[in-house]
Amino acid sequence: MPELPEVETIARDLATQLPGRTIVAVEKLDWERMVETHAPPAFQATLAGRTMQRVGRRAKWLLLTLDGGWTLALHLRMSGRVGIQCSNPSADRHTHLVLALDVLDEERGRFLSFRDPRKFGRVRLLEPGGLEALHTAYGPEPLSDHFHPADLSHILSRHRTRLKPLLLNQAVLAGMGNIYVDEALWLAGLHPLRLAAALTPDEGSRLHVAIRTVLTEAIQRGGSTLRDYRNGYGERGQNQNYFAVYRRTGQPCPRCSTPIERIRVAQRGTHLCPVCQPAPAPAPSVTPSATRP
């Protein structure tokens, strides 16, 4: 599901609603494996009475800063959805976590919910040390002011792998997923099977621009909704209407009109324009070429 732009959009929405609100109780928790750090009684005991101070994001984690140095971290994985509701959503069979919030007035939602039909989503309740570990587990934030072309060049040069699996690796670069890797590689004109370390300096800087452009535009459009994703208000994103290649197999490339192809890379459906993204030279054969005169 959500990649960086979707999680960022949710975080910005929640940031207008949650700071200052107090968690009264865990109203529902019916999928215990969702909470990785605590058994349900300790989870409830630690959360109850805490006030939310800030909402942020690191990689694809949504971070709710609580008083006392705690952080509630939510990962939506493939089908997770987070939102604030005025009426209790606990009856929904796919809503596995509901936090009851303090009552302010009729307008403000009183329930913070995590819905996830596939049950891949995860929750961690972290002390300061745990938050540090979470931060160091991930690569740089691609939209940070500190992420320069040289940082990407360095990443590319020190990995002997192909572009797509590299960009999907959260420990190397945080926040890219299947959609935005395909889109960024198309924008940069690079085939997903190219070897990272073999890019020219120009190709590296094109990729740097492409990554930041694709992510920034997706945030401006409120993220991409394929099926499950909704922002903090339950609304769909619009970025899916602007995909160049993702899930556009057979449709014309926006740049050259060649039909988009779909291949399998790193076990993921991968979309590309065979003209704009020329395939790398095939792996060297074991025997020398027999086509010599």
Next chain:
DNA sequence: CATTACCTGCAA
């Protein structure tokens, strides 16, 4: 690096 597992729902 590839495969499998984790889950459910939906389209082909």
Next chain:
DNA sequence: TTGCAGGTAATG
């Protein structure tokens, strides 16, 4: 019925 899905961790 099969295969596929926005992610990641755990295996050979």
